[in-house]
Amino acid sequence: MPVETQSCFPVADAAAFLLGTWEAERTLMDNAGSRHGSFTGTTTFTPDDAGRLSWFETGTVFWPDFRGPAFREYLLEAGPVPSNLRVLFPDKRPFHDLDLSTGSCTAEHWCSPDAYRIRFTVRTPDIIEYSWDVQGPAKDQLLTTVLRRRSFPALPHEL
Structure with a gap:
């Protein structure tokens, strides 16, 4: 992955920072098949009953031969400190750690037979960029996402 050259916004409390609704824009590059696409939608981070955050993304994907x-x-x-979170799949298997203390972090995940290299960068209090570089026998993909904050969650007295 390239060395970080743009500024980063350090985050002391990752869960509190992520809470709310974000607009999501993603470029999809399938280098193995020379195809490019995109995704637009919404990403929400909301507390669940077990004290975790639910990360849910919904929208529309556009491929050369598909839109849906x-x-x-x-x-x-x-995680061990407030700036650190553990990202889990819905079945609670670990995916990767996310430490936003410096505003940028990298992680790796092995999902046989593919390797995921992940980079998160908080650019401002309202913009996050992250990418997944996926390499494997049948995959050569780069998924790059920009999240732009749409809203903070309502405070209990506002409900």
Whole structure:
């Protein structure tokens, strides 16, 4: 992955920072098949009953031969310090750690037979960029996402 050259926004409390609704724009590059696409939608981070954050994304994916609905979801649980979260698949298997203390982090995940290299960068209090570089026998993909904050969650007295 390229060395970070743009500024980063350090985050002391990752869960509190992520809460709310974000607009999501993603470029999809399938280098193995020389195809490019995109995704536009909404990403929400909301507390669940177990003290985790639910990360839910919904929107529309555009491929050269397909346009249709898409979604994905993860769970975020507290890490050893407030700036750190553990990203889990919905069935609670670990995906990767997310440490936003410096505003940028990298992680790797092995999903046989593919390797995921992940980079998160918080650009401002309202913009996050992240990418997944996926390499394997049948995959050569780069998925790059920009999240722009749409809203913070309502405070209890506003409900």
